[in-house]
Amino acid sequence: MSGTDVFEPKIVAYVCNWCTYLGADLAGTSRLEYPSNVRILRLPCTGRIDFNLLIKAFEMKADAVLISGCHPGDCHYNAGNYHARRRWELFRDLLDLLGFDMRRIHFAWISAAEGRKFQQTISEITEKTRELGPYKVYEGKKVPYPSFPESALPLGDFSTQSELRAAARRLLTEGRVQVVIGYGERGPIFVTKPEDADKLVWNQSCLTNLAAYLKRKEVRALGKAAIVVKGCDERALLVLEQESQIERENLHVIGMACEGLGVAKCAGCAVRQPRFADEVIGQAKPAEAVDHYAALDVLMALQPEERMGFWAEQFDRCVRCYACRQVCPMCYCEQCIVDKNRPQAIETSPTRQGNFAWQIARAFHQAGRCVGCGECTRVCPAGIDLWALNLALERSAENHFGYKAGIESTAEPLIGSYSVKDQAEFIR
Amino acid sequence: MREIINQDELRKGVGEWLAAGKRVAGPKQAAWNRVLYADLETAGELLLDVNQHPVNSIKEFFFPKHQKLYGYEIRGNDVQLTEPAEPVLDQVIIGSRPCDAAALPILDHIFNWDYRDSQYNALRAATTIVTLACTSHDDDCFCTSVGLAPDAERGSDAVLVPFGDGGYEVRYVTDKGKALFAGRTKSSDQKATAHKGPRIKIDTAKVNAFVRDHFDDPFWKDHTLACFGCGMCASNCPTCHCFDIVDEGNVKGGYRARNWDSCQYANFTSHASGHNPRASQPDRQRQRVYHKFYIYPEKFGEVLCTGCGNCSRNCPAGLGILNVTTEISHA
Numbered sequence: 001m002s003g004t005d006v007f008e009p010k011i012v013a014y015v016c017n018w019c020t021y022l023g024a025d026l027a028g029t030s031r032l033e034y035p036s037n038v039r040i041l042r043l044p045c046t047g048r049i050d051f052n053l054l055i056k057a058f059e060m061k062a063d064a065v066l067i068s069g070c071h072p073g074d075c076h077y078n079a080g081n082y083h084a085r086r087r088w089e090l091f092r093d094l095l096d097l098l099g100f101d102m103r104r105i106h107f108a109w110i111s112a113a114e115g116r117k118f119q120q121t122i123s124e125i126t127e128k129t130r131e132l133g134p135y136k137v138y139e140g141k142k143v144p145y146p147s148f149p150e151s152a153l154p155l156g157d158f159s160t161q162s163e164l165r166a167a168a169r170r171l172l173t174e175g176r177v178q179v180v181i182g183y184g185e186r187g188p189i190f191v192t193k194p195e196d197a198d199k200l201v202w203n204q205s206c207l208t209n210l211a212a213y214l215k216r217k218e219v220r221a222l223g224k225a226a227i228v229v230k231g232c233d234e235r236a237l238l239v240l241e242q243e244s245q246i247e248r249e250n251l252h253v254i255g256m257a258c259e260g261l262g263v264a265k266c267a268g269c270a271v272r273q274p275r276f277a278d279e280v281i282g283q284a285k286p287a288e289a290v291d292h293y294a295a296l297d298v299l300m301a302l303q304p305e306e307r308m309g310f311w312a313e314q315f316d317r318c319v320r321c322y323a324c325r326q327v328c329p330m331c332y333c334e335q336c337i338v339d340k341n342r343p344q345a346i347e348t349s350p351t352r353q354g355n356f357a358w359q360i361a362r363a364f365h366q367a368g369r370c371v372g373c374g375e376c377t378r379v380c381p382a383g384i385d386l387w388a389l390n391l392a393l394e395r396s397a398e399n400h401f402g403y404k405a406g407i408e409s410t411a412e413p414l415i416g417s418y419s420v421k422d423q424a425e426f427i428r
Numbered sequence: 429m430r431e432i433i434n435q436d437e438l439r440k441g442v443g444e445w446l447a448a449g450k451r452v453a454g455p456k457q458a459a460w461n462r463v464l465y466a467d468l469e470t471a472g473e474l475l476l477d478v479n480q481h482p483v484n485s486i487k488e489f490f491f492p493k494h495q496k497l498y499g500y501e502i503r504g505n506d507v508q509l510t511e512p513a514e515p516v517l518d519q520v521i522i523g524s525r526p527c528d529a530a531a532l533p534i535l536d537h538i539f540n541w542d543y544r545d546s547q548y549n550a551l552r553a554a555t556t557i558v559t560l561a562c563t564s565h566d567d568d569c570f571c572t573s574v575g576l577a578p579d580a581e582r583g584s585d586a587v588l589v590p591f592g593d594g595g596y597e598v599r600y601v602t603d604k605g606k607a608l609f610a611g612r613t614k615s616s617d618q619k620a621t622a623h624k625g626p627r628i629k630i631d632t633a634k635v636n637a638f639v640r641d642h643f644d645d646p647f648w649k650d651h652t653l654a655c656f657g658c659g660m661c662a663s664n665c666p667t668c669h670c671f672d673i674v675d676e677g678n679v680k681g682g683y684r685a686r687n688w689d690s691c692q693y694a695n696f697t698s699h700a701s702g703h704n705p706r707a708s709q710p711d712r713q714r715q716r717v718y719h720k721f722y723i724y725p726e727k728f729g730e731v732l733c734t735g736c737g738n739c740s741r742n743c744p745a746g747l748g749i750l751n752v753t754t755e756i757s758h759a
Contacts, residue, residue: 145460188654208744218653218708317458317466319493320689321483323658327744334580339695349676349687350494379744381483381660383459 009129013122014049014204016069018076019111026115026375026428029367032182034119035126045069047080051091051364052337054105054346055357058137059347064104064129066121071109072420081109082418086401088369089424090415093396094360094389097299099307103128104135118355121428138352140308151267154260162203162280164228167254167279170355171226181210182244187211190222199256200228204261204330211329214246226252230261231271231284234328235406236369238276242413243250243369245332257282265374268292268423276409293395299388315355317382320348324376324386325362330369337361368397370415371406431598431613435476435589438522438596441612442471445520447529451490455482455522456648464522465489467527471505476523479564483742485666486521487526490551492587493663493688497547497673501681512547512683519555520608524561527736529559529583531666538669547727556608559584563592563631568631568737570750576735589620634720638756651755652713654745661688661716661748662741667732670696682689693705704735717752 014022021042027034046069067088074079088107096102108126110117129135143200168180180191182205184199191197211233212254213219229237234255240246244370255274260266268290274280299307304342322338325331338346338358347354363386364377370390377387397403403414403420431609433441445452446468456473458464460572463482468474487676499510536552539545564567571577579599580693582585586605588596597620598613600606642648662668672689676682689696692713697706706712 184746186751187743190653212656213654215707218649218710247502314459317464319663320692321658321660321663322693323656323660323744326656326658347687348672349674351676354676379658379660379742380741381462381664382464383462383483385459396567 005172007130007133007197009037009132009134011064011066011122011125011129012057012059012060012062012070013038013040013066013266014053014057015040015050015067016046016076016081016231016333017042017044019070019074020108020195021069021116022112023110023114023118026112027118028115029061032115032119034122037109037126037129038122042146045075045077045080046084047075047077049084051344052357052361054091055360057191058100059353059357059388060068061135063132063135064106064125066106066108066125068108068110068121071111074152075112079418081420082420083415085420085422085427086418086426087367087415089400089422089428090098090177090393090396091364093392094364097296097307097388097392098311098356098360099140099302099304099309100137101132101135101304103132107424107426117148138308138312138356140310140312141175141303141305142309142313143302143306146252146298146302146310147200148298149292151264151292153262153264154266154269154287155204155249155262156259158203160256161200163281164256165197165200165268167281168200172250172300172349174403176224177226179219180254181213181301182228182254183208183210188263192222202256206256207261207263207375207378208386209233209236209327209329209375211240212327212375214240214251214329215332223237226251228254228256229274229277230256230258231274232258232265234274234276235271235331236373239330239369239371239413240332241409241420243416253277253279257284259284260287263378271407284428293391296388296391296395303339311356311359312352312381314382314384315359316352318350318359318384319382320350320355320358321381323379323381327375328366329373330366330371331362332393359384359386359389363393365408366390367393368401368403369405370394399423429615429617430619431600432591432595432616432618433598433608433609437612438476438584439471439474439589441609442468442474442520442522443752446471449517451489451517451519453486453519453521465524468522468720474523476560479562480567481525481566481569481737481741483738484664485531485738486524486529486557487666489519489521489555490532490548491539491669491671493536495547495686497684497686498681499681500596500677502679502684511756516550516554519551520558521555522558523560524557524584525736526559526561526578526580526582526584526587527569527576527734528666528684529557530576530580530734531736534667534728534730534732534734535669538725540679541727546737554584556584556604558605559587560588560596561587561592561620561622562625565593565623565626566741567604568741568748568750569626569735570737571735572625573628573630574632574731574735577622578625578674582696589622591618591620609746611665629750630757635753635756636725636731637716638759639714639718639722647756647759648710648714651752652710652747655693655709656745657692657709657712658744659692660742660744662690662692664686664738664742666736666738667720691719697716713747717756721753722747
């Protein structure tokens with residue numbers, strides 16, 4: 001750095017080994033000059049550039065980040081960049097909701113022959129970042145808690161409790177299942193004897209998404225299970241089956257028609273009547289449609305630094321109890337990324353930086369998978385508005401890819417697949 | 429003669445303590461759906477009238493969820509240690525529940541038993557705890573089962589017992605409490621009567637005997653299989669005190685910190701070999717009950733529980749100490 005007061009931004013570029021890295025090499029051998037502000041990190045493929053790395057760069061005081069790889073059709077591994085493109089599209093919408101400065105996050109396709117494009121891209125990003133000044137990533141602007149639209153709290157009548165008990169008793173008596181996973185007076189219960197079927201309840205407190213138990217070894221050890229689901233919980237079963245986590249034929253699904261449990265998520269519910277259950281108890285009237293993205297619009301109407309302030313205050317309360325993860329049917333990894341320490345990807349301390357890293361990882365691992373059961377938000381002891389993170393990704397999946405998790409039984413998982421027709425105008 | 433204070437005077441006091449640069453914490457609407465003990469920014473934030481038990485406990489102010497122990501710098505082969513730079517502010521906790529304050533003498537044993545924990549003790553010494561006696565209880569409260577009461581004084585510096593008309597009788601427990609209210613109270617012969625509290629719900633001696641004799645017992649699987657392992661019971665518990673030591677930093681240096689940990693996490697007992705002696709969630713639930721009703725009492729002569737009910741009130745699976753030990757009482 002010279003003796004003048006010119007701000008020299010630090011720019012981190014994650015590039016693929018086969019195209020952009022060679023493009024950078026070509027720029028060098030061609031004697032093309034570009035600013036020395038960029039630190040190039042070479043990875044095998046953009047498909048393998050974990051989104052955590054982008055967050056990590058900002059944690060380590062980067063002022064801007066570039067991710068760049070092969071043009072569509074050019075991937076050394078055939079489709080890595082197509083997968084990456086899908087993820088970036090979703091990830092950008094999450095970062096935008098969180099209030100990241102999107103002017104500092106760049107994506108590009110730069111081939112091995114495009115030394116000049118590499119030079120130009122780096123020069124432009126450096127110039128632009130220098131104008132923006134240093135990035136203090138998690139220093140948002142404090143805002144009063146926004147007033148989110150009030151939703152109706154639909155409440156059904158729960159008259160089908162005796163039918164549920166009869167169904168459980170029958171299944172256990174006939175030996176068709178060894179355990180019925182359902183709701184008891186105080187919380188989830190595992191009924192293994194026909195005479196205990198009367199311990200099952202069907203009422204307003206049946207909120208837990210019981211699909212979360214299907215991943216647990218000690219529950220699997222009980223034998224073939226019947227599970228009580230509402231339409232919303234059933235969506236989770238669809239995703240779990242899509243992702244080969246459950247064998248549907250080994251599971252007996254008791255679907256409860258549900259006209260609401262008196263909580264916000266029930267407003268505008270599109271799946272009151274379970275659709276794929278082995279038996280459905282009751283008949284539910286369809287709900288009136290509501291715009292459940294309206295609450296997101298309230299957040300998006302704030303300035304990015306205000307959104308960052310909103311989340312900073314929320315995440316500062318996080319104690320890292322991981323209740324959000326533990327109750328989530330989609331969080332079935334045997335070892336969560338946050339529990340890995342060789343190497344450690346996410347800071348485990350409940351600092352602002354660590355909490356952002358964790359909440360981003362949790363939310364993004366649900367991209368295109370979250371079924372909106374809302375359990376993470378319900379159980380959070382710190383009252384963090386986790387629903388908004390999930391909802392932003394749900395809207396992103398719907399807007400960009402017309403995809404909604406757990407609705408179509410034959411759909412390919414959004415993140416596990418790609419289309420050459422995916423469009424992404426933000427990529428240079 | 430007794431000492432009394434009205435709510436306006438009390439709030440005025442909070443404002444003045446804040447203005448004097450003290451850290452003042454109490455129950456407040458910290459999130460739209462959660463009342464938490466948290467730092468007060470204004471006296472108006474303090475919730476005095478609600479009968480809602482805060483989700484968390486006051487241990488955060490003595491044993492923070494994340495606490496820097498010391499810093500380090502690495503220069504070549506040399507490591508330099510630096511003292512934590514965070515100053516200890518005078519703290520006032522206002523509106524603590526009796527069951528939260530009563531946890532502090534219990535934690536004192538832990539943090540002074542073999543090693544005297546200077547940071548914990550410094551925060552204890554810098555804090556004055558003003559407890560608000562309860563005027564009601566909910567289904568999860570069971571302070572009377574562990575020898576406490578809605579106006580228990582244990583762990584407090586002063587206890588405020590409401591008259592029901594916005595005023596409080598101020599009962600001093602320590603000189604620190606007396607000093608805090610000096611000049612703010614009036615003399616009166618009005619006497620406040622405390623709420624009776626919940627009926628006795630569990631028999632701690634029976635729980636102690638049961639856990640001693642039922643280590644390998646189907647009881648644990650039968651009653652605690654629903655546990656999600658979220659550890660929320662521990663983080664919200666006024667007496668749970670397990671922590672993990674971590675280093676946060678890079679090759680040049682960083683700091684060593686302690687973070688809350690919980691026996692409800694699978695990682696808590698994972699061995700480097702991959703073996704885990706507490707292999708399933710019921711094993712971990714058993715550990716929590718064991719520690720509270722057998723291990724700690726063996727060592728310190730009292731149970732590691734103040735009957736606050738936080739673990740049952742907030743458990744996503746309907747468990748928690750009250751519900752599990754109630755099953756034991758009936759077993």
